Amino acid sequence: DAGVIQSPRHEVTEMGQEVTLRCKPISGHNSLFWYRQTMMRGLELLIYFNNNVPIDDSGMPEDRFSAKMPNASFSTLKIQPSEPRDSAVYFCASSLKGQPKFGAGTRLSVL
Amino acid sequence: DAKTTQPNSMESNEEEPVHLPCNHSTISGTDYIHWYRQLPSQGPEYVIHGLTSNVNNRMASLAIAEDRKSSTLILHRATLRDAAVYYCILSKDNFNKFYFGSGTKLNVKP
DSSP states (O other), X not given: OOOOEEEOSEEEEOTTOOEEEEEEXXXXXXXXXXXXXXXXXXXXXXXEEETTEEEEOTTOOSTTEEEEEEETXXXXXXXXXXXXXXXXXXXXXXXXXXXXXXXXXXXXXXX | OOOOBOOSEEEEETTSOXXXXXXXXXXXXXXXXXXXXXXXXXXXXXXXXXXXXXXXXXXXXXXXXXXXXXXXXXXXXXXXXXXXXXXXXXXXXXXXXOOOOOOEEEEEEO
């Protein structure tokens, strides 16, 4: 079990650029979650998928954010265009009828 | 969704027990109580969970009040590696929506 794998671990970009964060869930897990963590707001649930279908995206902050899960082993979170206030650590987690297991996160800095 | 309330920070001495409290006065009958912790620069990791009865595992114990309006995470012998932010979370039985509060930052002194 390699755990949840996120890439890149660190991303530095300039305001206005497109950013794509990637996640490979644990094999066999059927639920996938994207979280964002900032000092001000803590850990926020952005969106979660069940069997590759988005179930609840009420936490997605605005239309600049989009998430996809084209198959059971891959998901992306895209920000276009990025803004400095998007700077945060983004976590992906996956689960199978149990508690989610988290990846190590992607630290995003938008300059 | 029901909310949880935890102290912002706590301090413990190494090798002593630690009791981390959590209040959840609006918990519903189907809400499970979960505890996660987040070590520095890492993602949250599962610690323990329960519904009504007290629970023990290799990491910790969970004591749940009889009215379920509060719970306590017990680390029997704190080590320096237990220094982390501990989150108390409520979720329905499908475990699909985990809302993290601000948690308790535990500092362990040598």
